[in-house]
Amino acid sequence: MQPHERISAALNGAVAAGRVGLVPYLTAGYPDKNTFVDTVKKIATVADVIEVGVPFSDPMADGVTIQRSSRIALEQGVSLRWILAELAAADSVGTPIVLMSYLNPLLVYGYEALAADCIKAGVCGFIVPDLPLEEGEDFRVALDAHGLALIQLVTPATPDERVARLCAASKGFVYAVMIRGITGGTSELPAEVPAYLDRIKAQVEIPVCAGFGVRRSEQVRDLGQHADGVIVGSALVEQLEAGNDPAEFLELLRSY
Amino acid sequence: MQVELSDIECKALLTRLLGGKLPDEHGRFGPFGGRYAPETLMPALERLEAGVMKYLTDPEFIAELGRELETWVGRPTPLAHARSLSALWGAEVYLKREDMAHTGAHKINNALGQALLAKKFGAQQVIAETGAGQHGVATAAACARVGIPCVVYMGAVDIERQAPNVDRMIQLGAKVVAVESGDRTLRAAIDEAFRNWVADPEGSYYLLGSAVGPHPYPYLVRELQTVIGREAKKQLAIMTGGLPDVAIACIGGGSNAIGLFHPFLGDDKVQLVGVEAGGRGPGLGENSATLATGTPGVLHGCYSMLLHDENGQVQETHSVSAGLDYPGVGPEHSLLKIIGRVTYISATDQEALAALQECCAAEGVLPALESAHALAGAKVWAQENPGKRILIGLSGRGDKDMPTLSKQA
Numbered sequence: 001m002q003p004h005e006r007i008s009a010a011l012n013g014a015v016a017a018g019r020v021g022l023v024p025y026l027t028a029g030y031p032d033k034n035t036f037v038d039t040v041k042k043i044a045t046v047a048d049v050i051e052v053g054v055p056f057s058d059p060m061a062d063g064v065t066i067q068r069s070s071r072i073a074l075e076q077g078v079s080l081r082w083i084l085a086e087l088a089a090a091d092s093v094g095t096p097i098v099l100m101s102y103l104n105p106l107l108v109y110g111y112e113a114l115a116a117d118c119i120k121a122g123v124c125g126f127i128v129p130d131l132p133l134e135e136g137e138d139f140r141v142a143l144d145a146h147g148l149a150l151i152q153l154v155t156p157a158t159p160d161e162r163v164a165r166l167c168a169a170s171k172g173f174v175y176a177v178m179i180r181g182i183t184g185g186t187s188e189l190p191a192e193v194p195a196y197l198d199r200i201k202a203q204v205e206i207p208v209c210a211g212f213g214v215r216r217s218e219q220v221r222d223l224g225q226h227a228d229g230v231i232v233g234s235a236l237v238e239q240l241e242a243g244n245d246p247a248e249f250l251e252l253l254r255s256y
Numbered sequence: 257m258q259v260e261l262s263d264i265e266c267k268a269l270l271t272r273l274l275g276g277k278l279p280d281e282h283g284r285f286g287p288f289g290g291r292y293a294p295e296t297l298m299p300a301l302e303r304l305e306a307g308v309m310k311y312l313t314d315p316e317f318i319a320e321l322g323r324e325l326e327t328w329v330g331r332p333t334p335l336a337h338a339r340s341l342s343a344l345w346g347a348e349v350y351l352k353r354e355d356m357a358h359t360g361a362h363k364i365n366n367a368l369g370q371a372l373l374a375k376k377f378g379a380q381q382v383i384a385e386t387g388a389g390q391h392g393v394a395t396a397a398a399c400a401r402v403g404i405p406c407v408v409y410m411g412a413v414d415i416e417r418q419a420p421n422v423d424r425m426i427q428l429g430a431k432v433v434a435v436e437s438g439d440r441t442l443r444a445a446i447d448e449a450f451r452n453w454v455a456d457p458e459g460s461y462y463l464l465g466s467a468v469g470p471h472p473y474p475y476l477v478r479e480l481q482t483v484i485g486r487e488a489k490k491q492l493a494i495m496t497g498g499l500p501d502v503a504i505a506c507i508g509g510g511s512n513a514i515g516l517f518h519p520f521l522g523d524d525k526v527q528l529v530g531v532e533a534g535g536r537g538p539g540l541g542e543n544s545a546t547l548a549t550g551t552p553g554v555l556h557g558c559y560s561m562l563l564h565d566e567n568g569q570v571q572e573t574h575s576v577s578a579g580l581d582y583p584g585v586g587p588e589h590s591l592l593k594i595i596g597r598v599t600y601i602s603a604t605d606q607e608a609l610a611a612l613q614e615c616c617a618a619e620g621v622l623p624a625l626e627s628a629h630a631l632a633g634a635k636v637w638a639q640e641n642p643g644k645r646i647l648i649g650l651s652g653r654g655d656k657d658m659p660t661l662s663k664q665a
Contacts, residue, residue, distance in 0.1 A: 057570040058438065058555060060450045061294045067437055079567040103292055103554045108568035130292045130554065134282070153295040157457055162298070180296055181455040 002147030003124035006096045007172035010048045011207035011229045020224030023209050024250055025051040025100060025233035027069035028086075029078035031240055036083075037090045039246060043236075044095040046250040048229065049173075049209075051127065052087075054080050054101035061129040063184025065234040069241070080105045080114075087121035096124040098151060098172065103131045103139075111142035118148055125149025125172045133169055140169070151175050156196055167204040173229060174208045176200050184234035185213040197226035221256035259287045259552055259594060266595040273591070274522045283471020286595070288587035291470040292554045297450075300457035305472045307377055312479055317376070321369055328401060329358045329368060331483065335491035338648075340618035341631075345638040348645040350500070351621070352488045354512065354652060359424075361624065361652025362484055362512040363394035363465060369480035370463045371398035379461035382406045385449040387414055387442030387508070388579035388626060389421025390652055391465030396430035404461075406430040409448045411441040414578045421656045439572045442508075442582050446556050466509025467586035470557030474586050481515025488647055489519050496645065502527040502637060505649035506629040507600065508544065508580035510589045512651035517598060527599065530589065531633030533575035534602035540565070544573040546585040547593050547600040560587040576605035576660060577625035579652075603632035609664060611635060612654060624652035625660065 001009065014021035024047050029036050043050055055070035055078055062070070080101065087097065099118070106114055106128065118124075125148050131139065133152060140150050149172030154163050157180055167174050178193050179185050193210070201208050210223045211231030223230050232253060239249040261269070269286045272278050278285045283305075293301055311317040325331040333356045338349040354362035367384075374382050382399050384406065386392030392408040399406035408425055412434045415422055425432050438444030446469075453462040467477040485503070492500060503520050505513035507530040520526045535543030543549075546561050553562035555570055563571045563583040575581040592598040603611070608625055611632035615623050623631060627650045634648050654661070 056568075057564075058443065058447050060447045060556070061296075061454060063451075064437070071438075074569060079569075081567065104562075104564065104570070105568035107554060108564065108566070129294050130557070132291065132293060132295060132298050135290050135292055155296045157296055157299050159299060166295075177296065180457060182451045 003119070004147055004149035004171040007049055007098065007124050007149055008206050010096050011173055011209070014048045015228050019254065020220060020227065021048040021207065021209065021229030022046060022250060022254060023049045023051055023229050023231040024236050024246070025053055025231060026240060026246070027053040027055055027066060027073050027237060028083045029055070029073040029076055030069040030237065031072065033076040033078060037086055039240065040093055042245065042247045043250065044093050046247050046254065047095050050095050050097050051100050051231065052083065052097055054083060054099055054105055056102040056105060059102065061182055063182045063234060065184045065237050069237050080109055084117045084121045084123070087123065093122060097122055098125040098127055098149065099123055100127040103128055106139065111139050115142045115146045115148055119146055125151055127151045127153070127175060129153065133166055153177055154200055156180060156192070163200060164203055167200070170206065173206055174200060174204050175231070176208050176210045176227065177212045178210055179212050181212070183212055189213055189219065194226045197223070201226065217253045217256045220253050261594055269591065269595050270597055279471060279475050285588045285591040288558070288560050288590040289471055289474060290559050291557060292559065293470045293557045294454055296454045297457055301470055307373060308472045308476050311373055311376060317372070321372060324368055324372070325365070325483065329364050330356065332487040332491070333357050335488055335495065337495065338619050341615070344618060345635055346642050347638040349634070350492060350647050351619070351650045352484060352516065352647065353650055354484060355621065355623065355627070355650055359390070359394045359397050360655065361390040361394065362481060362515060363391040363652070364398065365483055365515070366465065366477050366480040366511060367391065367394035367398040367463060370476070371395070371402045371404065374404055374461035374463065375402045377461055379404060380459040382461050382463050383449050383452055384463045384465060385409045385442065385445035386465065387445065387581060388577065388624070389414065389418040389425065389656055390579060390624070392430065392432070393421050393424045393428065395463050395465070396425045396428035400429050407433060409433050409435050409445040409452070411435045411439070411445045413440045414442065417660050418578055418656050419659055441578065443570070450556070465511070467511045467514045467588060468509040468556055468558060468560070468584055474558065474588055477511050478514045478518060478588060481511050482518045484512065484515040484649065485517060485519035488516065492647060499523055499526050500647035501641070501644035502529055503647040503649070504529045504531060504630050504634045504637065506531050506580060506626050506651060507547070507585060507589060508533070508582045508626065509584070510586040512649050514586060514588055516649040521597060528597065529633060529637060530598055530600045531629045532600060532602040533577055533580035533629060534604040534607070535574040536605060541572050542574055543602065544575045544580050544582055545602040546583060547589060548602055552590070555584045558587050560590045561585050561593070576608060577629065579624070579626040580629065601633050603629045607632040621650070622654040623650055624654045625657045627651045
């Protein structure tokens with residue numbers, strides 16, 4: 001199985017088991033660099049896919065929670081190179097990992113070397129919030145050569161014709177952003193979300209995961225009717241910040 | 257990672273630039289530029305691009321902009337023969353007096369043009385970032401003039417060092433939001449403006465203040481700022497019958513410099529010199545001399561030269577001048593550097609302060625600390641090239657810098 005197929009298979013497996021896939025996000029090395037791999041492993045006991053955030057100095061699509069976790073991780077010296085080395089050295093996590101990173105750290109690392117190192121680290125794909133489809137060709141080619149996914153985001157503001165192109169290009173899953181805005185929103189999800197997710201779902205064969213603004217188990221339950229997976233980011237980072245067990249929180253989200 | 261081009265490629269790029277072919281259909285100036293924006297903003301950027309292409313070639317829009325530039329901004333701004341500086345430097349020095357434009361800097365050319373565009377788009381709100389506060393004041397004034405509410409994001413560090421401009425923005429009806437995240441200067445203000453635009457890409461218009469950001473901003477800002485160079489070229493021809501030997505401007509993001517340089521790009525006898533902020537000296541974090549010491553990277557939506565470390569993390573910068581204190585630079589400047597059409601040098605904080613004082617004493621003009629970098633660079637150039645005709649872009653006035661200047665005294 002190619003790495004990008006591992007992502008899709010994990011999410012399809014969850015759906016086949018009668019539950020919605022859970023895709024938690026953590027900022028690598030937050031709150032403590034020394035517990036990174038342990039935290040990933042704890043999360044892996046509940047998660048279907050894990051999204052590991054590469055901290056960046058200018059997270060312009062992120063709210064205050066991930067801005068804070070990114071800054072603290074960077075202050076501890078977390079880098080993309082360190083993250084890949086830690087993951088490569090860890091005994092198999094089992095759960096497919098995708099890296100969420102702004103483009104500049106990837107660009108500086110070099111796409112070819114990065115794709116090769118991802119294979120050693122068990123990383124299956126990427127989410128790059130500041131790399132739109134039109135600018136992604138070079139990176140996509142490098143990832144394709146190793147079977148790695150470049151996961152595309154769609155948003156409620158995306159016109160239909162563009163949604164079709166994004167869905168066709170996406171691998172692993174399609175990331176359906178549910179709100180206009182940055183990560184970490186606390187308000188209720190907009191009423192049009194179910195119809196929006198159904199519209200995306202109808203266009204794509206790979207799984208669709210819904211993200212931005214998910215914090216409660218009834219949201220996870222309701223979204224499960226319209227998406228294959230649910231992404232939980234800022235809410236989990238806040239649990240890590242408070243020193244709580246991430247697996248317990250994720251179990252709670254799933255106990256609906 | 258470096259971009260390397262052959263001589264033939266460089267010449268071809270300059271030809272395309274002069275022919276109006278850059279940015280290309282992908283928003284690229286050769287290898288630089290592009291549109292590295294969150295997906296939520298892509299439809300808004302496409303709408304903006306379509307609107308820019310429509311209105312910047314629409315005779316009615318151009319006429320309206322022209323009327324406003326003349327009667328409200330006070331254009332054309334004067335070109336002044338700097339008699340005393342000329343004598344002191346052994347050169348023929350001319351100052352393009354953008355400090356005489358309404359609100360005190362070249363920023364108003366762009367702010368007014370984009371505020372008129374925002375009105376055409378039916379925007380309910382304008383969002384802007386500001387470093388020195390000049391773009392914030394210009395945007396606040398332009399939004400008041402066209403009748404759109406305006407929110408300005410400004411780093412907490414800059415709010416302190418440019419206090420007079422904060423009060424002016426508030427008087428002009430803008431809401432000023434202090435940015436406490438990141439490095440709390442211009443770069444963090446841009447991050448925050450983008451975040452707020454992502455929350456309302458349809459109703460808000462993001463009025464970006466420099467020739468940076470995702471396509472079409474570098475193009476749009478350049479087009480609105482070339483009035484500086486076009487006027488100066490005409491004025492200098494009337495006053496001297498010829499061209500300058502060199503045109504010199506300061507560079508942060510690079511909007512006043514691209515505005516001054518662009519109309520001279522095809523005049524191969526005219527040297528062009530951009531002066532970056534040398535800060536406290538060489539060394540990562542000590543300056544904002546992006547073109548001198550940066551390498552290509554992506555920040556704020558475009559691929560351009562950038563001050564970042566070996567992990568791709570953007571570095572904190574330093575300059576006494578808030579308007580130049582930025583780790584990136586406009587993509588067109590990166591192109592002009594690699595094809596060798598513009599020479600980029602830097603002036604330190606101390607050199608800029610000395611140049612400011614010299615300009616005050618010699619010409620009775622208090623330049624902005626940003627503009628003082630151009631003066632400092634020009635003085636060095638004059639020493640190396642005696643007896644030449646020098647055109648300096650005096651991009652703004654220094655009233656806003658009084659808190660910093662008082663501290664230095």
